[in-house]
Amino acid sequence: MTAPVLEVDTLCKSFGGVHAIRDLSFEVHEGEILGLIGPNGSGKSTTVNSLAGIFPITSGKLLLGGVQIDGLPEYARVAGGLARTFQTASTFAEFTVREQILLGSNVTRTSHPLSSVFGIGRNPDEEATLEERVANILDITGLKDVAHKRVATISSAQQRFLMIATALASDPKVILLDEPAAGLVSHERKTLSKLIKSIRTLGVAVLVIEHHMALIMDVCDRIVVLNFGQKIAEGTPEEIRNNPAVIDAYLGEAA
Numbered sequence: 587m588t589a590p591v592l593e594v595d596t597l598c599k600s601f602g603g604v605h606a607i608r609d610l611s612f613e614v615h616e617g618e619i620l621g622l623i624g625p626n627g628s629g630k631s632t633t634v635n636s637l638a639g640i641f642p643i644t645s646g647k648l649l650l651g652g653v654q655i656d657g658l659p660e661y662a663r664v665a666g667g668l669a670r671t672f673q674t675a676s677t678f679a680e681f682t683v684r685e686q687i688l689l690g691s692n693v694t695r696t697s698h699p700l701s702s703v704f705g706i707g708r709n710p711d712e713e714a715t716l717e718e719r720v721a722n723i724l725d726i727t728g729l730k731d732v733a734h735k736r737v738a739t740i741s742s743a744q745q746r747f748l749m750i751a752t753a754l755a756s757d758p759k760v761i762l763l764d765e766p767a768a769g770l771v772s773h774e775r776k777t778l779s780k781l782i783k784s785i786r787t788l789g790v791a792v793l794v795i796e797h798h799m800a801l802i803m804d805v806c807d808r809i810v811v812l813n814f815g816q817k818i819a820e821g822t823p824e825e826i827r828n829n830p831a832v833i834d835a836y837l838g839e840a841a
C-alpha cells in the first residue's frame with residue numbers, strides 16, 4: 587500500500603454531552619478513493635468538519651502528509667493540501683467557468699507562512715504548470731465545452747462539478763467530498779462517478795461521503811463504515827457489502 591496522505595488517529599468529538607465521534611482511526615493513502623458511510627447521524631459530517639477545521643476536536647490527532655493539522659486554522663489546512671467542497675455554491679455568477687477554476691488555484695500561488703512546514707512552494711514554471719493543470723481539470727470534470735461560459739448560465743449539475751474543479755485547482759493532496767451526489771439525477775451521478783475516479787489521475791486522494799450506495803460501491807477502493815460515531819467495519823466494497831454488522835446498522839436505520 588502507498589503512504590498515508592491523511593491520518594485520523596483516535597479522533598473523539600463531543601457536542602456537549604453528545605459523543606458524535608468516538609475513538610475513530612483510519613487512513614487515506616496516496617491515490618486512494620476512500621468512502622465514509624453510515625446511517626444518518628452516525629458522524630460522517632462531524633468527521634469531515636473535524637478534518638477541515640470547522641470546529642476544534644475533543645481529542646485525538648489528525649495528520650496531513652505526516653504533519654499534524656488539528657489545531658491549525660481552516661485556511662492553513664487548505665494551504666497544506668486539504669481541499670473540500672461545500673453543499674452551498676460558493677461560485678461567482680459573473681465569472682466564467684475557467685476564471686472560477688483559476689480563482690481556486692490562488693490558494694497555493696501566494697507563498698504561505700506554512701509553506702515550508704508542508705513542503706509546498708512554487709517554482710518558475712508555475713504558470714505553465716497551472717495552465718496544464720486547469721486544462722486537465724476542465725477535461726476530467728467535463729467542463730471543457732463550457733469553459734468560457736458564465737457560471738450563472740451552466741446547469742446545476744455542472745455547477746456542482748465546477749465546485750469540485752475549483753477545489754482541485756488548489757493542487758490538493760486530498761479532497762473531501764461531502765455528499766457530492768445530493769440532488770443529482772441518475773445520468774449526472776454516472777458522470778460524477780467517472781469524475782471521482784479520474785481525480786486519481788491528478789495524483790489527488792479522495793475521501794467521499796455519500797448516501798448513494800451504488801455510487802460508493804462503484805468508485806471506492808476501500809470503505810469505512812460508521813455507526814453511532816464509531817467505526818464498525820473497514821474493507822473493500824465487496825467485504826462491506828457482505829459484512830453482517832453493516833447490514834444490521836442499515837436495517838436498524840430502515841426500521
Ligand SMILES: Nc1ncnc2c1ncn2[C@@H]1O[C@H](COP(=O)(O)OP(=O)(O)O)[C@@H](O)[C@H]1O
Nearest residue numbers: 601604606624625626627628629630631632633
Ligand atoms: N454542531 C453540532 N452541535 C451539536 N450536535 C451536533 C452537531 N453536529 C452534529 N451533531 C450531532 O452529532 C451526531 C453526528 O452527526 P453528523 O456528523 O451530522 O452525522 P451524519 O453526517 O453521519 O449524518 C448527531 O447526533 C448530531 O446530532
Ligand SMILES: [Mg+2]
Nearest residue numbers: 627630631632
Ligand atoms: Mg452528514
